[in-house]
Amino acid sequence: MRAIRxxxxxxxxxxxxxxxxxxxxxxxxxxHPPTQALFEEIDAELWHAVGHDPLRLLGEVSxxxxxxxxxxxxxxxxxxxxxxxxxxxxxxxxWYQRARAAQPDATWPASIAYFSPEFGITAVLPQYSGGLGxxxxxxxxxxxxxGVPIVGVGLLYRHGYFKQSLSHEGWQQESYPxxxxxxxxxxxxxxxxxxxxxxxxxxxxxxxxxxxxxxxSVGRVPLLLLDTDIEENPEPYRLITxxxxxxxxxxxxxxxxxxxxxxxxxxxxxxxxxxxxxxxVFHTNEGHAGFLGVERIRELTAGGDVDFATALEAGRASxxxxxxxxxxxxxxxxxxxxxxxxxxxxxxxxxVAVDQVLALGAEDYDGGDPGVFNMAVMGFRLAQxxxxxxxxxxxxxxGMFNGLWPAFDEAEVPITSxxxxxxxxxxxxxxxxxxxxxxxxxxxxxxxxxxxxxFAKVPGPDVWRTKRALRGRLVDDARRRLRKSWERRGAAxxxxxxxxxxxxxxxxxxxxxxxxxxYKRLTLMLRDPGRLKAxxxxxxxxxxxxxxxxxxxxxxxxxxxxxxxxxxxxxxxxRHRIVFLPNYDIALAQPLxxxxxxxxxxxxxxxxxxxxxxxxxxxxxGLNLSILDGWWDEWYEPEFGWPIPSADGPVLAGDPDKxxxxxxxxxxxxxxxxVAPRFYDVDHEGVPGxxxxxxxxxxxxxxxxxxxxxxxxxxxxxxxxxAAHNARQLAAQPDGARTLASWKARVRGxxxxxxxxxxxxxxxxxxxxxxxxxxxxxxxxxxxxxPSDVAxxxxxxxxxxxxxxxxxxxxxxxxxxxxxxxxxxxxxxxPLGRSGPFGYTVRVLPANPLLVAxxxxxxxxxx
Ligand SMILES: *Cc1c(COP(=O)(O)O)cnc(C)c1O
Numbered sequence: 001m002r003a004i005r006x007x008x009x010x011x012x013x014x015x016x017x018x019x020x021x022x023x024x025x026x027x028x029x030x031x032h033p034p035t036q037a038l039f040e041e042i043d044a045e046l047w048h049a050v051g052h053d054p055l056r057l058l059g060e061v062s063x064x065x066x067x068x069x070x071x072x073x074x075x076x077x078x079x080x081x082x083x084x085x086x087x088x089x090x091x092x093x094x095w096y097q098r099a100r101a102a103q104p105d106a107t108w109p110a111s112i113a114y115f116s117p118e119f120g121i122t123a124v125l126p127q128y129s130g131g132l133g134x135x136x137x138x139x140x141x142x143x144x145x146x147g148v149p150i151v152g153v154g155l156l157y158r159h160g161y162f163k164q165s166l167s168h169e170g171w172q173q174e175s176y177p178x179x180x181x182x183x184x185x186x187x188x189x190x191x192x193x194x195x196x197x198x199x200x201x202x203x204x205x206x207x208x209x210x211x212x213x214x215x216x217s218v219g220r221v222p223l224l225l226l227d228t229d230i231e232e233n234p235e236p237y238r239l240i241t242x243x244x245x246x247x248x249x250x251x252x253x254x255x256x257x258x259x260x261x262x263x264x265x266x267x268x269x270x271x272x273x274x275x276x277x278x279x280x281v282f283h284t285n286e287g288h289a290g291f292l293g294v295e296r297i298r299e300l301t302a303g304g305d306v307d308f309a310t311a312l313e314a315g316r317a318s319x320x321x322x323x324x325x326x327x328x329x330x331x332x333x334x335x336x337x338x339x340x341x342x343x344x345x346x347x348x349x350x351x352v353a354v355d356q357v358l359a360l361g362a363e364d365y366d367g368g369d370p371g372v373f374n375m376a377v378m379g380f381r382l383a384q385x386x387x388x389x390x391x392x393x394x395x396x397x398x399g400m401f402n403g404l405w406p407a408f409d410e411a412e413v414p415i416t417s418x419x420x421x422x423x424x425x426x427x428x429x430x431x432x433x434x435x436x437x438x439x440x441x442x443x444x445x446x447x448x449x450x451x452x453x454x455f456a457k458v459p460g461p462d463v464w465r466t467k468r469a470l471r472g473r474l475v476d477d478a479r480r481r482l483r484k485s486w487e488r489r490g491a492a493x494x495x496x497x498x499x500x501x502x503x504x505x506x507x508x509x510x511x512x513x514x515x516x517x518x519y520k521r522l523t524l525m526l527r528d529p530g531r532l533k534a535x536x537x538x539x540x541x542x543x544x545x546x547x548x549x550x551x552x553x554x555x556x557x558x559x560x561x562x563x564x565x566x567x568x569x570x571x572x573x574x575r576h577r578i579v580f581l582p583n584y585d586i587a588l589a590q591p592l593x594x595x596x597x598x599x600x601x602x603x604x605x606x607x608x609x610x611x612x613x614x615x616x617x618x619x620x621x622g623l624n625l626s627i628l629d630g631w632w633d634e635w636y637e638p639e640f641g642w643p644i645p646s647a648d649g650p651v652l653a654g655d656p657d658k659x660x661x662x663x664x665x666x667x668x669x670x671x672x673x674x675v676a677p678r679f680y681d682v683d684h685e686g687v688p689g690x691x692x693x694x695x696x697x698x699x700x701x702x703x704x705x706x707x708x709x710x711x712x713x714x715x716x717x718x719x720x721x722x723a724a725h726n727a728r729q730l731a732a733q734p735d736g737a738r739t740l741a742s743w744k745a746r747v748r749g750x751x752x753x754x755x756x757x758x759x760x761x762x763x764x765x766x767x768x769x770x771x772x773x774x775x776x777x778x779x780x781x782x783x784x785x786x787p788s789d790v791a792x793x794x795x796x797x798x799x800x801x802x803x804x805x806x807x808x809x810x811x812x813x814x815x816x817x818x819x820x821x822x823x824x825x826x827x828x829x830x831p832l833g834r835s836g837p838f839g840y841t842v843r844v845l846p847a848n849p850l851l852v853a854x855x856x857x858x859x860x861x862x863x
């Protein structure tokens with residue numbers, strides 16, 4: 001019988017143990033093993049049965065067990081200690097507060113809003129699909145650990161992403177279990193009177209769209225999740241937050257309106273109700289939340305005395321846009337007509353002219369499509385600061401989006417990079433951290449380098465014993481999952497005896513887990529099945545492979561790859577050495593990384609913007625075996641693992657088959673001749689000394705770099721604080737943003753009159769010696785602009801055979817004299833420090849202390 005309504009009855013805990021409810025309500029438990037241990041102690045079997053979900057656990061403990069625990073002073077004492085620990089974690093000064101006290105004159109934003117369509121925090125809050133979500137979760141957790149005042153903004157999806165299982169034939173099956181928010185670690189935002197806080201968005205034809213706001217407590221960080229599944233909404237609106245990355249184009253647009261426009265409104269409500277400071281910086285991740293910039297323009301222009309251009313400047317100064325993928329399919333594009341419909345006069349942001357919105361997302365550059373509205377393009381136009389997520393990705397993004405700044409070389413496209421990181425307390429097995437703690441490393445201490453350096457002192461046998469235990473745990477978990485999967489696939493228990501022997505805790509274990517878009521090449525390892533089989537079944541030096549990954553439900557190509565892999569792994573002769581584990585999620589990932597010796601990644605370079613799974617493996621004593629892409633391209637060292645040579649040169653660009661052949665052959669060779677021999681090269685105690693040397697180096701040198709705390713500190717120093725600084729500068733002057741906007745308009749309007757008319761040089765002839773100084777005089781026409789509006793520069797450097805300046809450097813030129821008619825002379829010098837072909841030119845750029853990059857206005861005048 002179907003219930004007509006459902007609700008959840010919350011358990012009543014004994015008074016002495018009431019703190020357990022608070023510990024369960026703050027997601028800090030998910031990265032705090034001592035809190036998890038308290039839950040496990042209640043009932044270890046139940047704890048595993050409920051999938052390590054504290055709320056479910058507390059709801060299912062028997063009254064008798066509660067009475068027993070409440071009468072146990074030792075347990076009650078431990079609960080009180082952990083509760084006190086959480087209280088000080090939530091309120092004590094942390095890195096951000098200490099750094100601010102040490103540098104009171106620097107800019108420290110009072111609050112930063114972090115927008116993402118997905119957040120991966122724990123398996124019990126399944127609101128993520130892959131890398132972007134895991135990264136967002138790690139960002140919030142690291143911000144919490146550092147005391148950085150961030151507020152997360154996202155959507156609460158009724159079904160999250162899908163759960164993956166396999167059909168008998170190995171075809172991916174998707175299911176969408178209903179998530180009841182009352183059973184999730186969330187609380188509903190209420191106002192002072194106890195009324196549910198609700199935001200409303202005007203829709204083109206129909207009543208306003210309403211959404212309630214759930215708050216997840218991620219340590220110190222509140223995460224606001226908007227939810228339209230409420231009775232006041234008509235049915236179609238209730239479905240807007242049904243699932244992550246589902247539905248058609250219009251569905252996606254509605255979700256993104258909710259995230260961007262609704263997200264800003266939710267932040268305002270949250271600040272008003274809780275007294276939290278208003279965000280000074282808005283960080284938007286990928287284009288999905290881009291409409292937040294339009295909403296902020298609406299807010300500023302609503303009073304009637306601020307115009308669009310002024311609001312745009314105010315918004316841009318305080319907005320950071322991070323692009324996360326160089327794969328074109330990963331970038332949201334909508335038909336212009338749809339945007340016109342939802343953001344027009346009767347749309348979500350009334351008062352903001354729809355033509356101006358459309359212009360923000362227009363692909364009005366060479367090769368652009370005039371019919372589409374591009375969310376990434378809007379992201380760049382609405383944010384004064386933008387970045388990619390590794391150095392290589394920054395470089396690739398500058399090339400990809402060069403069309404937005406056509407007058408500039410790729411190197412000057414204003415997209416910087418901050419390399420991603422991972423949250424160690426979430427991903428590092430406690431047994432691994434204990435190895436360094438035994439050598440005096442302080443895991444919670446401020447000196448991160450010292451903690452990771454302590455691994456260099458861990459004795460080989462200790463490392464090896466721990467790795468064996470972790471491999472063993474993975475093997476147990478994999479067998480359990482394999483059995484469940486085969487039962488679902490229709491196998492009888494009598495057929496599954498082999499699973500007890502599947503995988504071996506003493507065999508070199510290679511992990512490969514990630515989403516399955518084509519560029520990640522799940523099946524590259526199957527390129528030559530005979531060779532793979534030989535590696536798996538090698539009589540002395542076998543390897544075993546643990547594989548996992550979900551294909552997007554609409555991606556049949558990806559599902560075929562999974563099926564191909566599953567079929568290979570099903571074969572009787574290899575099934576004890578290669579397994580595909582369905583439903584890759586945080587719960588599967590957590591024992592997977594520590595259990596692996598090698599982490600394999602073979603994307604098509606350069607499509608892996610950063611990648612983070614290899615970082616998690618490295619922190620757990622894993623070596624990377626990877627194409628030099630993303631973070632691995634940046635930080636690879638021979639002691640950290642092996643680069644798979646990539647055949648990504650221009651010759652093979654048009655021959656993907658040949659490229660796959662070459663890269664797969666290189667992969668097999670590396671495993672056969674380098675990886676396996678080193679792993680099995682053991683001493684009389686069974687310890688592989690050289691291998692362990694590599695692990696120690698990886699921990700000590702790579703460890704501190706790949707941390708999410710490093711990443712968040714980089715964001716604070718390089719993007720958040722400078723953005724808040726600019727925003728405050730604009731706000732400090734009565735007409736700051738208006739002045740900047742009108743200055744920009746004036747400079748753009750007058751730019752056709754700006755010319756470098758004549759350049760003279762002295763100090764050298766056709767041949768110069770190192771040590772000579774080149775003196776340059778330039779005569780520049782500025783038309784209606786004055787010298788203070790511009791910067792004049794000598795651009796110089798080595799020249800190539802085409803007279804192009806490469807390795808460019810800049811030397812400023814100073815105003816020497818002004819003449820009638822808006823003409824001026826500027827002088828500058830370049831000392832010649834290097835022999836070889838040298839070239840220079842002179843250019844004029846707009847200059848204003850409130851600009852971030854030379855290319856910001858997109859204009860330049862060259863000699
Ligand atoms: C780390 C992680 C990812 C992202 O891994 P990439 O290397 O960035 O592809 C995806 N899913 C889960 C469950 C993860 O833990």
